[in-house]
Amino acid sequence: MPETLLRLVVLVLPVALVPFLLKPWPGRSPLTALLRTAAAGLFAIVIALFLLEVRRRLIPTGFASESPRAHAFIAAFSEEAAKLAAFLVVFRPRDSAPRPSLRTAAAVALVFAAIENAVYFTVPLSLLWTRALVVPALHAGCTVVVVAGVLRLRTCHKMATASMTVVAGVAMHATHNYLIPMSSVPLGVRLTPAVLAVGAAVFLHYRSPSHSI
Numbered sequence: 001m002p003e004t005l006l007r008l009v010v011l012v013l014p015v016a017l018v019p020f021l022l023k024p025w026p027g028r029s030p031l032t033a034l035l036r037t038a039a040a041g042l043f044a045i046v047i048a049l050f051l052l053e054v055r056r057r058l059i060p061t062g063f064a065s066e067s068p069r070a071h072a073f074i075a076a077f078s079e080e081a082a083k084l085a086a087f088l089v090v091f092r093p094r095d096s097a098p099r100p101s102l103r104t105a106a107a108v109a110l111v112f113a114a115i116e117n118a119v120y121f122t123v124p125l126s127l128l129w130t131r132a133l134v135v136p137a138l139h140a141g142c143t144v145v146v147v148a149g150v151l152r153l154r155t156c157h158k159m160a161t162a163s164m165t166v167v168a169g170v171a172m173h174a175t176h177n178y179l180i181p182m183s184s185v186p187l188g189v190r191l192t193p194a195v196l197a198v199g200a201a202v203f204l205h206y207r208s209p210s211h212s213i
Helices: 002-015 018-022 030-058 067-089 099-119 124-157 161-179 190-206
Strands: none
Touching: 002 018, 002 099, 002 124, 002 161, 018 030, 018 099, 030 067, 030 099, 067 124, 067 161, 099 124, 099 190, 124 161, 124 190, 161 190
């Protein structure tokens, strides 16, 4: 496969899953659902870039190398906050995290991941497939976990459980940020946060009602 085409796959691969996550199309046309999801993903990128600029102004140069754990958490929190805010603003869910809402949140995260991948379009080929597969999975998984926790905060009496769900989503993302650059750590260990995030997202999805309550 030509290198240019391979790099194009990196961009297309996560987006190709979006229509499957949005089905069925309750009360809306497929095109409308896709456009709103794309808008939410783009809006999330804009928010993330704004938060990145705030971080650059508030955090001194060299902080990332001096405090990698703290930097990993701040970056994860910024991105999860951006995706959550965009999802809530564009879709305005009014229920306690039924399955369609969580699938839509995952679709928004995949659009976000595809745009983020575009920024890293020139990464070495040895990292290309890792980025194409792992980063979208991580974003989708963590976003579903965070959204599930936030939506349940509205109606759930177990506030501590719902809050811990949100914290877990951010923590898995932060752990990924911290581990993934460490070439000395086995690849299987570095991929563990993404695997856990996807597993948690699937679990929360199938534990949620299939319709609004």
